Amino acid sequence: MPVTRKTTSKPGLMARLRGHKNTTTTTTTTTTRKTRSHRNPTRRTGHTTTAAPVHHHKRRPSLKDKVSGAMLKLKGAVTRRPGEKAAGTRRMRGTDGRGSHHRY
Numbered sequence: 001m002p003v004t005r006k007t008t009s010k011p012g013l014m015a016r017l018r019g020h021k022n023t024t025t026t027t028t029t030t031t032t033r034k035t036r037s038h039r040n041p042t043r044r045t046g047h048t049t050t051a052a053p054v055h056h057h058k059r060r061p062s063l064k065d066k067v068s069g070a071m072l073k074l075k076g077a078v079t080r081r082p083g084e085k086a087a088g089t090r091r092m093r094g095t096d097g098r099g100s101h102h103r104y
Contacts, residue, residue, distance in 0.1 A: 017070070056095055060094060061091065069091030069092030070092060
């Protein structure tokens with residue numbers, strides 16, 4: 001089995017909270033690729049069609065949103081409520097839907 005090495009950069013905590021695009025720490029992940037042996041090459045299953053990507057409404061979260069989202073995430077992790085943890089993530093990233101209900 002071939003081993004593929006991929007090096008990706010990951011921002012630190014303060015860089016993520018401030019919303020900077022530059023990266024600081026480097027992590028190395030190792031992935032292995034499995035090969036499949038097809039017994040009957042004429043019969044193919046699992047054809048998938050690729051759909052157009054869905055555009056999600058994003059807003060620019062402020063530092064207050066990032067801090068309150070982190071607190072919500074922490075609260076959800078401590079109380080074992082994954083929905084609350086996910087809501088904190090959405091608030092930190094600006095995909096929670098606030099500001100998307102405009103009437104023009």
